[in-house]
Amino acid sequence: xxxxxxxxxxxxxxxxxxxxxxxxxxxxxxxQYEPGESGSGGSSAGxxx
Numbered sequence: 765x766x767x768x769x770x771x772x773x774x775x776x777x778x779x780x781x782x783x784x785x786x787x788x789x790x791x792x793x794x795x796q797y798e799p800g801e802s803g804s805g806g807s808s809a810g811x812x813x
Contacts (some may be wrong), residue, residue: 777785780785 777788780788
């Protein structure tokens with residue numbers, strides 16, 4: 765699996781606190797690993813097509 769992050773994502777991530785960075789990284793990994801799961805109790809974006 766290829767996992768890519770944009771420069772703007774990593775630049776924005778650097779501006780967050782350590783706890784915020786951890787939460788964002790965990791969420792980004794979860795979305796990449798299982799895109800159909802929302803994990804936050806919200807609705808998922810669905811699939812394009």
